[in-house]
Amino acid sequence: MLRVGLTGDLGSGKSTVARMFAARGAVVLSSDEMARAMMQPGEPVYAAIVESFGKGVIAADGSLNRHELARLAFSEGRAEELNAIVHPAVLEEQARQIEKIARAKPDAIVVVESALIFTTKHGMDGEPWSKRFDRILLATAPEAQKVTRFVERVAAGRELDTKERASLEADARRRLAMQTANEAHAGECLVIRNDDGLEALERQVDAVWIQLQQPHGVQTR
Numbered sequence: 001m002l003r004v005g006l007t008g009d010l011g012s013g014k015s016t017v018a019r020m021f022a023a024r025g026a027v028v029l030s031s032d033e034m035a036r037a038m039m040q041p042g043e044p045v046y047a048a049i050v051e052s053f054g055k056g057v058i059a060a061d062g063s064l065n066r067h068e069l070a071r072l073a074f075s076e077g078r079a080e081e082l083n084a085i086v087h088p089a090v091l092e093e094q095a096r097q098i099e100k101i102a103r104a105k106p107d108a109i110v111v112v113e114s115a116l117i118f119t120t121k122h123g124m125d126g127e128p129w130s131k132r133f134d135r136i137l138l139a140t141a142p143e144a145q146k147v148t149r150f151v152e153r154v155a156a157g158r159e160l161d162t163k164e165r166a167s168l169e170a171d172a173r174r175r176l177a178m179q180t181a182n183e184a185h186a187g188e189c190l191v192i193r194n195d196d197g198l199e200a201l202e203r204q205v206d207a208v209w210i211q212l213q214q215p216h217g218v219q220t221r
Helices: 014-023 031-038 044-053 066-075 079-104 143-155 162-177 197-213
Strands: 002-008 027-030 109-113 135-140 190-193
Touching: 002 014, 014 027, 014 109, 014 135, 014 197, 027 031, 027 079, 031 044, 031 079, 031 109, 044 066, 044 079, 066 079, 066 162, 079 109, 143 162, 190 197
Parallel strands: 002 109, 002 135, 027 109, 135 190
Antiparallel strands: none
């Protein structure tokens, strides 16, 4: 099995890259999807977040108010506090799922999409990424494109007035200012530059996919 970490900052397009690898036969695991499942009412992570951040992060339907939680995390400097709750649980779930895949498909290429491979301080007993992954892929793009993609994703097709757009752009830049580790580790990664449209991105993913399938790249664990 080859264990591949796929990372990138907000707006880098790593989810698009992950879908492209899935279309080529990779088994893709999303850290965000794991975290969302753990943050549902009744889950231990949900309870820990409410205990730490207060009942103000609970929405009317009992779910977490993700907008308010993000405001507290990114605007009030509490991102590491949130990561300390969520990330260890996500890492444990990643390890469990990878082990399950290894038993069923020992030749699989597993791609774990995660923004926090280098960024977070909270790992499994301080375990370095090299113990969890055989290769790291880094999706990257110019900051202006990252900001634009974030705004478009949040807007979800809505027309934004000037004030709301400026607020979202400022939010994106605050988040990006906290996400410096990925680019700092670029020399350890296979870099996929998402700055020239989908066709160019597909060509890069094709080239990386060929590299990942080389016999010397697949390590049995």
